[in-house]
Amino acid sequence: SQTIHQWPATLVQPVGSPLSLECTVEGTSNPNLYWYRQAAGRGLQLLFYSVGIGQISSEVPQNLSASRPQDRQFILSSKKLLLSDSGFYLCAWSELDSNQPQHFGDGTRLSIL
Amino acid sequence: GDSVTQMEGPVTLSEEAFLTINCTYTATGYPSLFWYVQYPGEGLQLLLKATKADDKGSNKGFEATYRKETTSFHLEKGSVQVSDSAVYFCALSPNTGGFKTIFGAGTRLFVKA
Numbered sequence: 001s002q003t004i005h006q007w008p009a010t011l012v013q014p015v016g017s018p019l020s021l022e023c024t025v026e027g028t029s030n031p032n033l034y035w036y037r038q039a040a041g042r043g044l045q046l047l048f049y050s051v052g053i054g055q056i057s058s059e060v061p062q063n064l065s066a067s068r069p070q071d072r073q074f075i076l077s078s079k080k081l082l083l084s085d086s087g088f089y090l091c092a093w094s095e096l097d098s099n100q101p102q103h104f105g106d107g108t109r110l111s112i113l
Numbered sequence: 114g115d116s117v118t119q120m121e122g123p124v125t126l127s128e129e130a131f132l133t134i135n136c137t138y139t140a141t142g143y144p145s146l147f148w149y150v151q152y153p154g155e156g157l158q159l160l161l162k163a164t165k166a167d168d169k170g171s172n173k174g175f176e177a178t179y180r181k182e183t184t185s186f187h188l189e190k191g192s193v194q195v196s197d198s199a200v201y202f203c204a205l206s207p208n209t210g211g212f213k214t215i216f217g218a219g220t221r222l223f224v225k226a
Contacts, residue, residue, distance in 0.1 A: 006156075032212050041221075042218070042219075043202070043216060043217070043218040043219050044157075044202070044216045044219075046213060049212060049213065051212060090156050090157070092156075092157075094212070094214075099144065099145040099164065099206040099207065099208045100145075100206065101145075101147050101159045101162055101206070101214075102157075102159075102214050103159065104149075104156035104157040104158070105156050106155055106156045107154075107155065107156045109154075
């Protein structure tokens, strides 16, 4: 069966520090991969998605970036965190075909001090 | 563009009450429709899905019917439990070759004992 792992679960970082969040998927090949941010009590904001290695689409301009160095690995990064980057970050995957459901990781709660 | 509108929360019910969370959508063609559930501090889990008109998705006592004529996918449960307290997201995935899922804003449900 397929599994998705996301880490760390919780992260507290000072303003201006770098960020690296990692997500890996097991049990499937060539998945679509997604990064979302969820502000407290709010809905989901799609940040990035990827349909293949090295292929990244950005949905919103910001100081975050994403990379997909391997088929089942998706990394969210920042060179300098802002206070507004605080939130709950969720990684998800779906089958390559459209109209398939997405499957989510357990999320990373990021607090910026 | 495609969109999902769901009823605002929070919804507060007593245990064993009947639950309805309304969801309507706008989309071209025939999207697939989903309900996801998010428990506190966790990622989203797929609750149920329907891929064509008049399909009924069901899981854990929850049901939703794909109504093409009213562009709706309302979530229902006959008797809620305290453990159903969570945030519920309605979502659609277009069948037009896109890879993005469109999520509603989420509806928080509180069930009192």
